[in-house]
Amino acid sequence: MRKQLLFVVFIILLSIYSCNRSKQTKSDIVIEFTQDTLAVGYTYWWLESGPFIGQCGDELSLVFSGTITDVLEPTDEAGPLYNSQKGYIQIDRVFKKKDLGPNSYANQHFFVSDCFDELELKKDDLVLIFCYDYENDFSIPGGQSILKIDSLDDPLITSIKKYIDANQNPSKIKKDKKLWAKYGLDDALDRMIQCHNNTN
Secondary structure: OOOHHHHHHHHHHHHHHHHHHHHHOOOOOOOOOEEEEEEEEEEEOOOOOOOOOOOOOOOOOOEEEEEEEEOOEEEEOOOOOEEEEEEEEEEEEEEEOOOOOEEEEEEEEEEOOOOOOOOOOOOEEEEEEEEEOOOEEEOOOOOEEEEEEEEOHHHHHHHHHHHHHOOOOHHHHHHHHHHHHHHOOOOHHHHHHHHHHHHO
């Protein structure tokens, strides 16, 4: 009798586990964080920033939410090229990580870049980050690639997860244009949708 009961419990737990796994999507990435820091270069010369750049949408390489732990004072480290201001983020959840070979995301719990000048962000702000890749390494074009959000369950996170799960098909989030308009990204999203419609 006891063996039968254990068998039934095992089957129930297995079916619950299977159901939960089947509900996971591409953007539901489970991470066991290391206490390392991911340093990402600032592609300050890119003309666009945010999740919707390029003619028809360049592929996102790393997307995550997190909490700013520190923003340093601006320096002239970068010389005449740009104002360098380092910011540090503790990563909360990762929604996309592209394989970049030896430079792939290795579950680092912290992020640093010097692209924080004029972003008006401060310690404890919650943010959503969009990185790309340049020369086989992660890069961030600053500006709208770091968006301040209200909570770690912000509707913007739900929207970007839909976009990622649909292989960056912008028509899947066209109903979310008002959300993106708050950040001045509705025109960029419209451009992506038009391009997607024209090529399909």
